[in-house]
Amino acid sequence: MYPNLYYAFRDLLGLEIPFLKIFQTFGFFVAIAFLAGAYILTRELKRYEQQGLLKGIPEKVVVGLPASQGEIIGNAVVGFIIGYKILGIFFQWDTASQDLQSFVFSSQGSVFAGIIVAAAMAGYKYYSKKKQALPKPVEQTVMVMPHHRVPDIIVMAAIAGLLGAKIFHNLENWNDFVQDPVGALLSFSGLTFYGGLIVAAIVIISYARKKQFNIRALIDSAAPALMLAYAIGRMGCHFSGDGDWGIYNSAYSVDTNTGRTVKMAPAAFTDAVQKNAAFFQQQYPSADKIPHAAFEKPAALGFMPDWLFAYGYPHNVIKEGVQIAGCDGQYCKVLPVAVYPTPLYEIIVCLGLFLVLWGVRKKVRIPGVIFGIYLILNGVERFFIEKIRVDTRYDIFGFHPTQAEIISSLLVIGGIILISIYRKNNSTTNKLSR
Known part of the structure; x- marks a missing residue:
């Protein structure tokens, strides 16, 4: 597994680039999912516009205004946050002892970098608007087509989707939320897709009504984009090992020396549980509560790799499992018994859909x-x-x-x-x- 892009480049290309540790694999695929969804949505909206099912609406804009005080302050605030946290990663983040999530939600950062970037962004806004300013601002009417609003739709979908995913996840895991509400809300893990879909849909449809969209044409345009984005998002779940996997496949165990999946007799599942009792007792009150089902790869599918049927998710980002022999670092855990790689199944199926x-x-x-x-x-x-x-x-x-x-x-x-x-x-x- 690749908790962040540093591990992906190291394992796949043999390149060690410490800077890439700041790019989480899950977040990378989520970003790609939004970009892919935006591309497909834009294409479909344009197609429906050509058919006359979606139409633009005229909006008045004022050309030639100088930068307002609010714009300058807004750019300065965004610049300070970027400098304080993003550039602060290079000056303050201890990559050896602290993970990125802990740093982001801490008070650590570079005040100097924050001030510099804030001044630069505020100055850029002021001078760029000054160049375009006219002695007398002019009011113009422009036709705004639905596909022009895709950036707004994507931003709203991202924010509303994240909030909805968090809300539904914590409702589903209420006991965990009550024990640590702050940690549950700020954690990068724990997102429920349907919660995000429902809340984002409510927000976007409300926005579309205000902008006089044909709602039926809009949702048809979004359907392929949603399916593709979901498949790509699941790639983030699988390749980072975020815990969104299936039940245990009791026909396979995991070699903790290599992290590879190995076959075992289903009857040996109990022995595997007892051998790793410390791990299983953290999650389940008794062995009979452990969800599992044995399914061994059929002989007719012998050409397929075992990890397609059961996988241990070595080096997973949530650090779940037992220690991998000879591994040093933050991400050195592997599941002792292989699980069904359900994110992989969803990737394949949803790409097909x-x-x-x-x-x-x-x-x-x-x-x-x-x-x-x-x-x-x-x-x-x-x-x-x-x-x-x-x-x-x-x-x-x-x-x-x-x-x-x-x-x-x-x-x-x-x-x-x-x-x-x-x-x-x-x-x-x-x-x-x-």
Whole structure:
């Protein structure tokens, strides 16, 4: 696993670049996911604009104004934060004894660098606006198309998605939140995808209504982008080893000397648990509470690597597991018994589902139906992956679903209802137009 890009470059290319330790692997893939989603969303919005389903609205702008006091102060504040924390990494962060997360949420930083960058950014804003200033500012009317608003949509999705993911995760793990609310809120781990999706959807749809978007065309445009972004985001989960993996595959153990997956008889699972009792007792009250299911690679699939069926996530970013022999540093843990690499499964499946949505998007003529298809595909995929994932389960009338199973079921139902309503409305409209 690659907790940050330093480990990726070292293991894959043989290059040791300490500076890359500041770039977390999970965050890197999340950034790529947003960029990819923005690209796909922009393409689709332009396509719907050409079809006349999405239209721009005129907005008045004033050209030639000098920089306002608020703009200068805002740039100075942002510059100070960048200098204090980002440049402070080079002057204050002890890479040998402190991880990046601890540094970011500490009071450490470089005041000098903060002041320099604050002055530079404030000065840049002042002089750049001064060059464009006119003796008499002019009010102009410009046509703003929906695809011009993609940067705003992406920023809102990122902020609202992060808040929603945190809220839903802490609701799902309420006991852990109560024990350490500050740590739970500030931790980089612990994000629930559906929480982010729901809150971001509410915020973006509210914004779109204000900007007079055709909501059905907008959500259809977003469907392929959401599926692709989710698949790329899961790459961050898998390659960093953020703990979002499946239950134990009791047909495989892990060689703690090399971190590699090795086969074992399912009956030997108990022995493996006893051998690593100190690790398992931290998480489970008794051995019979450990979630596991044995599934050995079929002989017909002998050409596939074992880690596709079970993986120990060596050097995972959350430092979970037992010590890897001969390893020194922060990230030297590996799971003693291999787990199902569910993020890897979701990457493969969701990339395939993205291609499905991309392939049918031009064939479906009824606005809103593509998004309904997305809801069904997303819900079905997540519902079944939950069968081999570890999540908090609720007790509802004798059933014990996870939060994701409940939401994914609602998504499937919602998708079916959306498709039925939009198809019915389209049929009614066609009859009236004849």
